[in-house]
Amino acid sequence: MAQAPVLPAGFELPLEPRLPRIGSVDAVALEERAGSLAKRSIKRDAKVFALRLAIRTTDLTTLEGADTPGKVAALCSKAMRPDPTDPSIPSCAAICVYPNLVPTARERLEGSGVHVAAVATGFPSGQYPTSIKVADVRSAVELGADEIDMVIDRGAFLSGRYAKVYDEVVRVKEACGEAHLKVILETGELGTYDNVRRATLLAIAGGADFVKTSTGKISPAATLPIALCMLEAVRDVYFETGRRVGFKAAGGIRQAKQAVQHLVVVHETLGPEWLTPELYRLGASSLLNDILMQLRKEKTGAYQSPDYFTLD
Amino acid sequence: MTRLPIKKTYKLFVGGAFPRSESGRTYEAEGQNVARASRKDVRDAVRAARAAQPGWAGATAYNRGQVLYRLAEMVEARIPEFAELCSGRDEVERSIDRVVWYAGWADKLPQVLGGANPVAGPYFNFTIPEPTGVVAVLAPDEPPLLGLVTRLLPPLVGGNAVVAVASEQRPLAAIELAEAIATSDLPGGVVNLLTGFRSELAPVLASHMDVNALDLGAANGAAAELEQLAAENVKRIVHGGVDVQSPWEIASFLELKTVWHPIGQ
Numbered sequence: 140m141a142q143a144p145v146l147p148a149g150f151e152l153p154l155e156p157r158l159p160r161i162g163s164v165d166a167v168a169l170e171e172r173a174g175s176l177a178k179r180s181i182k183r184d185a186k187v188f189a190l191r192l193a194i195r196t197t198d199l200t201t202l203e204g205a206d207t208p209g210k211v212a213a214l215c216s217k218a219m220r221p222d223p224t225d226p227s228i229p230s231c232a233a234i235c236v237y238p239n240l241v242p243t244a245r246e247r248l249e250g251s252g253v254h255v256a257a258v259a260t261g262f263p264s265g266q267y268p269t270s271i272k273v274a275d276v277r278s279a280v281e282l283g284a285d286e287i288d289m290v291i292d293r294g295a296f297l298s299g300r301y302a303k304v305y306d307e308v309v310r311v312k313e314a315c316g317e318a319h320l321k322v323i324l325e326t327g328e329l330g331t332y333d334n335v336r337r338a339t340l341l342a343i344a345g346g347a348d349f350v351k352t353s354t355g356k357i358s359p360a361a362t363l364p365i366a367l368c369m370l371e372a373v374r375d376v377y378f379e380t381g382r383r384v385g386f387k388a389a390g391g392i393r394q395a396k397q398a399v400q401h402l403v404v405v406h407e408t409l410g411p412e413w414l415t416p417e418l419y420r421l422g423a424s425s426l427l428n429d430i431l432m433q434l435r436k437e438k439t440g441a442y443q444s445p446d447y448f449t450l451d
Numbered sequence: 452m453t454r455l456p457i458k459k460t461y462k463l464f465v466g467g468a469f470p471r472s473e474s475g476r477t478y479e480a481e482g483q484n485v486a487r488a489s490r491k492d493v494r495d496a497v498r499a500a501r502a503a504q505p506g507w508a509g510a511t512a513y514n515r516g517q518v519l520y521r522l523a524e525m526v527e528a529r530i531p532e533f534a535e536l537c538s539g540r541d542e543v544e545r546s547i548d549r550v551v552w553y554a555g556w557a558d559k560l561p562q563v564l565g566g567a568n569p570v571a572g573p574y575f576n577f578t579i580p581e582p583t584g585v586v587a588v589l590a591p592d593e594p595p596l597l598g599l600v601t602r603l604l605p606p607l608v609g610g611n612a613v614v615a616v617a618s619e620q621r622p623l624a625a626i627e628l629a630e631a632i633a634t635s636d637l638p639g640g641v642v643n644l645l646t647g648f649r650s651e652l653a654p655v656l657a658s659h660m661d662v663n664a665l666d667l668g669a670a671n672g673a674a675a676e677l678e679q680l681a682a683e684n685v686k687r688i689v690h691g692g693v694d695v696q697s698p699w700e701i702a703s704f705l706e707l708k709t710v711w712h713p714i715g716q
Contacts, residue, residue, distance in 0.1 A: 440658070441658035441659060441660055441680075441683065442493075442494050442497065442655070442658070442659045442660060442661065443660045443661070444659075444660035444661030444684070445661075446660070446661070446684075447660060447684070
């Protein structure tokens with residue numbers, strides 16, 4: 140393993156002197172603001188716009204031990220044409236799978252514009268030697284993934300070994316080559332908003348193209364206050380350096396209403412510029428059907444039933 | 452000093468709770484302000500019914516019978532209150548007897564409506580009744596209590612969950628019944644009672660894709676229009692009577708499933 144730099148580069152200031160500016164998060168104000176943004180009333184045209192945007196930014200995900208090529212193939216069809224009866228519904232942004240299923244997804248999605256994301260680096264725990272994590276990423280890229288979702292080593296982060304976390308992000312970014320790197324913080328295990336903010340900045344300093352809330356394996360996952368906390372860190376980096384880092388909310392977003400709330404938070408924190416699949420993603424599986432049901436309800440005026448949408 | 456009596460606020464019954472209408476609206480019926488449900492209350496009620504239905508259908512037939520029997524006990528305990536809200540004691544007693552009569556059917560349906568069928572082949576062929584799912588009921592105006600009980604019990608016995616729209620003019624007996632149901636061991640969401648304008652709520656229920664059957668007993672002139680809306684997902688349509696009592700009433704909300712099971716070496 141390469142010697143981890145004592146202080147991460149990438150910030151114009153080294154980490155230690157910068158810590159005061161990394162600062163601490165006012166938890167009460169953060170939750171209050173997230174709560175008030177969640178109450179925004181989004182109706183009719185704006186709702187349809189938001190729901191279609193949510194589909195365009197969705198990373199349709201399946202991360203089960205029981206995943207088969209058949210299941211991934213079905214999911215790929217769904218990502219390309221979410222509602223088979225309505226061609227006006229846009230495609231999803233990407234499919235997110237384990238590395239072994241990348242070739243299947245790649246083949247199915249050829250030419251569709253839907254990306255293939257693979258989780259790597261010992262997902263979901265990240266408790267593996269760095270060399271194995273880097274090899275994991277290399278092989279996922281070789282198999283055809285054009286986006287890599289890595290997990291940070293929470294064990295290292297929580298015991299204060301920030302440099303190890305930083306170093307791993309740097310080395311994984313290197314191993315990614317052309318592939319986009321999303322760094323999963325698993326905020327549910329970080330404990331405090333301060334830690335979330337710190338980990339977000341650390342991941343960005345290490346070269347993350349995207350920061351992502353959670354693996355989806357533990358709860359709580361992508362709550363609104365967590366999303367807001369991370370988005371504010373992304374915004375601070377943008378104001379400070381002009382660098383645009385993407386954000387992916389994943390885990391626990393199952394209803395269309397929640398997705399719209401997340402989009403409101405992004406819009407109010409980073410502005411409409413971030414409301415594109417290049418800078419914003421929603422990681423979800425069951426969410427998509429709920430959005431499709433809402434869109435069909437807007438179209439037909441009748442409340443919908445899951446009986447008439449695909450099982451996946 | 453005289454005591455200030457606590458006045459009752461008449462609310463909806465959705466998912467085992469008594470919420471006001473999400474719209475905040477009320478209307479006047481029988482001299483009281485009664486909640487006027489909106490289409491979103493219908494949506495919530497259907498969602499609650501859908502969530503509760505598998506548990507209710509999955510309970511043993513004996514258990515369903517016992518729970519409904521307890522509903523009769525709860526109404527029996529409030530006979531005077533019910534009598535004031537309908538035509539009188541006689542109607543309440545007939546309602547209670549009807550609940551008990553249907554409760555007894557819970558564990559007899561499979562034997563009467565299903566059975567083993569003779570087939571020309573090496574198969575054991577049998578038919579079993581299964582609940583239709585979520586049933587929407589438009590309760591009749593008269594008699595206010597007996598009419599509702601008559602339409603409510605048949606789908607319930609078979610293991611369906613119900614969203615009922617109470618009589619527009621006479622909703623108080625329905626709300627009183629909701630209070631008896633809430634204390635009867637019936638799982639929350641199995642029965643949901645909405646008060647409000649039938650002309651506003653019925654089309655939403657009829658077009659709702661997650662409703663599987665529609666009892667149009669009290670639809671009066673609007674039946675044809677509602678049946679058209681219900682055709683979109685081919686709902687089972689029932690034109691129920693206001694004072695009938697028969698196992699075939701239950702059968703209207705059951706689906707017969709036939710199974711072919713190979714036998715022999």
